[in-house]
Amino acid sequence: MNTNTPSPPPKIVPPLWRRVWTRLMADRGPGKKRLWVLVAIPAGALAFIGLIALVALYAAFAKGLPSIDWARQYRPPIVTNVISGDQQVMGEFYDERRVVVPYQRIPKKLVQAFIASEDAGFFDHGGVSFTGLLRGLYQTYVKRTRIVGGSTLSQQTAKAIIASSEGAKAVRVRSGWAGVRRKVREFILTRRLESNFNKEQILNLYLNEVYLGHHAYGVQA
Incomplete structure (x- = not known):
């Protein structure tokens, strides 16, 4: 006669998220609110305060930025x-040496060269390339092989x-709170x-605004 007692089945431990969920939703008895209510109220209040803080920060950072109308009426x-008198150029006067060129008149090979060297994924991202930013930080501060920028053509x-609009000093700050701002x-x-x-319009702005040294701005200069 077999007297061996069968072993009990192994105890199944539910995953952590299910245990937490069960605890939050459990009835704690008469007159007591469920835990999820006690957690949701302060969490919602903190989220609301955080949202207000983000809106205030956005307004503070955006204050004084050039308007989009400036770019639409690009002058x-x-x-x-x-x-x-014989139609010869006798001299030039300028603060920024620039000749504005319509996008259609800029050679395609020149456009492709700028994209290839500055921002190969220009037509694929939404203005900011986080992979490019991380790659630039890695090359510059970890490998220390060379200083690599992570800015896209849109950011430039x-x-x-x-x-x-504000002067060159406004974009030269790189460290501290001013650099973050x-x-x-x-x-x-x-x-x-x-x-x-669209991307072509942004390229047109870039190719007419880019500083090329010696007071020369834009590809025509």
């Missing part, structure tokens, strides 16, 4: 030429617009550009 400083366009302002303007213009 940057350009070169003033002094022409002689926003930076150029801010520099043209500068990057956030660039991010906000980048998103506004992406929301109001």
Whole structure:
């Protein structure tokens, strides 16, 4: 006769998330609120306060940014030429040496060269490339092989617009709170550009705004 007692089945322990959910939803007895109610009220209050703080921060960072109308009615400083009676250029006056060129007149190979060297994924992202930003930080601060920027062409366009509107010093700050403020302002303007213009229009702004050294702005200069 077999007297062996069968072993009890193994105890199944539910996953942690289910145990927490069961505890939150359990009836705690008469007159006592369920735990999820006690948790939801302060969590909702904190979320509301956080939302108000984010809106206030956004308004503070966005204050004074160039308007989208500035980009729509794009009329940057350009070169003033002094022409002689026989139609020869005698001299030039400028703060920013720039000749505005319509996008259709810019050679496609030049456009492709800028995209390939500055932002290969320009037509695929929404203005900010987080993978490019992380790659730039890794190359610059971890591998220390070379300084690599993580800004897209859209971000560089926003930076150029801010520099043209507020002066070059506004975009040169890189450290501390002022550096954080500068990057956030660039991010906000980048998103506004992406929301109001197509990629070709942003490229046109960039190729006419980009600083190429020696007071030369834009590809025609």
